[in-house]
Amino acid sequence: MAATATAATVGGSFWIRADAGTAPTEVVRYTFDGTAGTLFPDATGGLHPLRTVSSKGGTLTSIAHGDGTALQFPPPCRQEPCPRVALRAKSSAALNPGRKPIRFGASVLLSRKQTSKGENIVQKGYSARGSQYKLQIDGTAGKPSCAMVDAQGRVHIARSSVTVADNAWHTLECRRRGTWLAIRVDGRRRGSTTVPAALSVANAIPLSIGGKGAYRDNDQFQGALDDVWVAIG
16 A cells, blocks of 8 residues: 555646555554454454444344455345344544545445445445535446545535446455545546545544445445445644
8 A cells, every 4th residue: 555656647746746645544454354243353453443333134144255254235125124234433533634635445246237326335424414425336337436525514525437336356445645535446437526635534433334224215235345444644
């Protein structure tokens, strides 16, 4: 995760600014290796374990991925009551970047049949109140995006030009530095936008993975996730 400072041929000054600087400090990483349960450790030091929240029989299943395991979330459900499940870590100051640079991402496995109007991968905060950073899958096309929201509810989104809903594993990463926000798919920049330099994300809301919670309209993720991480600084 070392930072680079090489210029791309497209949007030269943006890519230099977005990638320059020292390597950020990883504040959480979840590998999900082992048997799926109700508690998942934080590999960076154990300070932010994830706990499972579920309703209507929502469960997680371990599946093989590389040398370890990943988590399979509930399949699409078109008629209520639908199973729902998410993972949450208690809020802490270490998970709030404020105005600092932040990077966060995950590995995802998703088919076109598993897409919906919107699915959450990782988020801290809500767009309607407080502030937020978020990685999500948008619409049935299955294109990922990164969102940053300020305390006044102003939303800024970097949208990927490519889909990841092709039943293959992909790595996704959001990067915010200064006034730039970019999304990377499999190590390549696939979209960007500008954000205010003063945009600050600091809230007391838990870090959530796979959905906002276990309630209705939770933007349930329906594929498989692995290696979720957040790095700040």
